[in-house]
Amino acid sequence: MKYVFFCVGILILTLGISLTIHSDLGTSPFDALLVGLSVQVGLSVGSWEIIIALLLLCCNSLIRRRRPEVLGLLTALVTGIGIDTWLFLFHSWTVPELWLHKLVYMVIGLILIGIGTATYLLTHFAPIPLDRLTLIVQELMRTNLFVARTIIYLIFLGLALILKGPIGMGTILTVCLGGFILNIFMPLTKRILERFIHQSSSWSDS
Template sequence: MNKLSLTRFTFYILGILILALGIALTIQSKLGTSPFDALLVGLSETVGLTVGSWEVIIAFILIFCNSFLKKQRPEFLGLLTSFITGISIDMWLFLLHNLVTPEIWFSKLICFGIGIIIIGLGTAIYLYTHFAPIPVDHLTLIIQDLTKMGIMFSRTVIYLFFLLSAILFNGPIGIGTVITLCLGGAILNYFMKMIKKLTNNPNLSYMCTQSKN
């Protein structure tokens, strides 16, 4: 692996770890998670297995959905990202299980606020590497391409779909879910633009361009 590929892979792993930390924080806040994560938690609590395990299972299903929409072969490399994300989520949930005091509302709010922000940051970082996006994030990009709308719109459409699914499995729906529906797409859009602006630096732009080849 050359230096540029190693840099790309490092940012890819870093982005996933940040994303998984954000997901774990929103789950621990007990204020409600993103609709997709609420579905994972709901399935974990009603059916069994860990939240991270359901991340991989749902990803496997979405790979075929994405393949149908794009009319291309299934991109199974996305399972690698989902597998790493799933393990990371379970790891962070284990490490942070005593982080929030349920009786203290303010601590729950801070936990959720930090979580939703770094979810957007982590997602933007690993997506910018163009290396095996998580199928749900790949679906976001597919819908954006098909509808010619912004990433905020496509993210919101997906969130609404998973919201209905999460309700069926008694996922943790709450004020945090509403906030995610309203701001999740905008936060991701902000960080995507920020990273794009940062990489307008000639040296960074060259590095990213070369590492994608």
């Protein structure tokens, strides 16, 4: 059951990321970095997700002074494939022209990213190195997810600006609200998953 929730979480997360990219309002600083690398250097957005994940995997290992969490790279691989798949499917869609439609794409994308991230993190199955870094910063600074996520977003924002990634109003919304949304959905999603697992256990016992 844990792996089902993991896959569902990644599916929702990558859909949210793709919607923010397609909104043309600017993406999260991390995704803006990926898009910037894709445009400036080449390769797909999903491919850069995997490459950056490998670098962060090593970074996390050094900070924690532990062996690299290799399974996190598997999660990044699935995420990268998911992003490229959604973007391929969205390729036939026209980019929204009305500002209101762009905003709807962005808001829905942010909510889905929060739900998807919370869902797969709660399975405790090797988070993406970026999300592991968020948890490490949270632990080291003894703060909440909102503050930890915002600090990391600001770092990647600087890198995305250098590589001319899609920075815009959506990026500002992500920096200001990304951690807040995740902080909201973590306990909410946890209650829903626990209730679902409890009901599944009751049905299997009966």
